[in-house]
Amino acid sequence: MLSKTRAAWRTPGLALLLLWSNSLFALDVNIAPDTPYVETAHEGKPFRIQRIQDQNHVLTGGFTKTSRKCPPFCIQPLHVAPGVITVGELEFLDFIEKKLNTGQGVVIDARTPSWHEKGTIPGSINIPFTSFDKETNEAVKAVALGKLGVIKKTGTSMITSLWESALKLVGSKTAGSPWDFTNAKEILLWCNGMWCGQSPRAIHNLLALGYPAEKIYYYRGGMQSWQILGLSVVVPNKQ
Amino acid sequence: MHDGVKKPYGRHVLIYTPISKASKRILYAVPILAITLWVLFTGLPAIAADDDYLKALESEADDTGSLNTKPTNNPTPAKSGGVKNNDKENFEKLLEFELPSTYKFYTKLNAENQAKVIKRYNREKKMSAASKMIFDLYFQHNK
Incomplete structure (x- = not known):
């Protein structure tokens, strides 16, 4: 009899305990009023993006630096290219939830590996900006573009050549490109911040290859803004 | 001429x-x-x-040196207590992801009790069993 009463108490008791613990451990430093954190996966493991909770925390190290030689480290424009959307942190996190977590999008850390190894934004994959350069080996380009859902066009029949010519006449940018962008994913590129030219260069080269501008997003704030807001970073596993 | x-x-x-x-x-x-x-x-x-x-x-x-990688979610690092580091890390990530509130209680346990939880999870592969054990151990020591 006594054990039955105990069992009856246990379930609502546990629920109340969880409610209490949730309010007890609610975050003080949220991302937005109703968003304490955003969940994603990094290198196949679940990862929660949230802000540093220590309200006395200040930045130290390289991202506190104000001045670097320009060129090459010049201030980047807000709009990197026509049709490409520049985003801030909330739009970036929205992209993670709606595009990256559903497999429709890719977040690209466009920096060279030496930067990426020091720490990256969770969910990002490293595709250095040089991968899309004109001079880059076609095989390297194919691997990089393959990660974005872009494949090399195979065999050109007469009909496809005619179609390509017609598209060229209409002014289509992808016509004549050796790459097939039909299944190209939505991509969000970032680098070190407003003084960094690595992701803008990747974007310009992707556009030159024929990547649809409306599928490209640019996070201009980059690692600098991410760090200033105390958002989570992850140090990639060295393989 | x-x-x-x-x-x-x-x-x-x-x-x-x-x-x-x-x-x-x-x-x-x-x-x-x-x-x-x-x-x-x-x-x-x-x-x-x-x-x-x-x-x-x-x-x-x-020049930039290392990033500011101060943990955003402050799990107290605990000694392994006979559990492989990899197991511990994986379990903690999973627990934090699936049961964030329970995870907070887990972080309050000492290293020995944390290791017991992980061993039980590894044996039974049930998060519910691990969760129950976390609360039992927590309230045993915090009556």
């Missing part, structure tokens, strides 16, 4: 003159040299600029 200027006269006749081997070499060398110079003056500065940019990037990466 003779104006002092020699005027060509007669029909044009092609006269084949033997060209020496040296002249032939020069004839071939001139366009090759021109192309080489063109490549040098147009292509190389771009490549050199790229090299400079990459060098500057690498140097800046060295």
Whole structure:
């Protein structure tokens, strides 16, 4: 009899305990009023993006630096290219939830590996900006573009050549490109911040290859803004 | 009247003159040299600029040092207590992801009790069992 009463108490008791613990451990430093954190996966493991909770925390190290030689480290424009959307942190996190977590999008850390190894934004994959350069080996380009859902066009029949010519006449940018962008994913590129030219260069080269501008997003704030807001970073596993 | 200027006269006749081997070499060398110079003056500065940019990037990466990787969600690092580090890390990530509130209680446990939880999870592969054990252990020590 006594054990039955105990069992009856246990379930609502546990629920109340969880409610209490949730309010007890609610975050003080949220991302937005109703968003304490955003969940994603990094290198196949679940990862929660949230802000540093220590309200006395200040930045130290390289991202506190104000001045670097320009060129090459010049201030980047807000709009990197026509049709490409520049985003801030909330739009970036929205992209993670709606595009990256559903497999429709890719977040690209466009920096060279030496930067990426020091720490990256969770969910990002490293595709250095040089991968899309004109001079880059076609095989390297194919691997990089393959990660974005872009494949090399195979065999050109007469009909496809005619179609390509017609598209060229209409002014289509992808016509004549050796790459097939039909299944190209939505991509969000970032680098070190407003003084960094690595992701803008990747974007310009992707556009030159024929990547649809409306599928490209640019996070201009980059690692600098991410760090200033105390958002989570992850140090990639060295393989 | 003779104006002092020699005027060509007669029909044009092609006269084949033997060209020496040296002249032939020069004839071939001139366009090759021109192309080489063109490549040098147009292509190389771009490549050199790229090299400079990459060098500057690498140097800046060295200067920047490490990132601010202060943990955003403060799990207290605990000693392994006979559990493989990898198991511990994986379990903690999974627990934090699936049951964030329970995870907070888990972080309050001492290393020995944390290891017990992980061992039980590894044995039963049930998060519910691990969760129950976390609460039991927590309240045993915090009555």
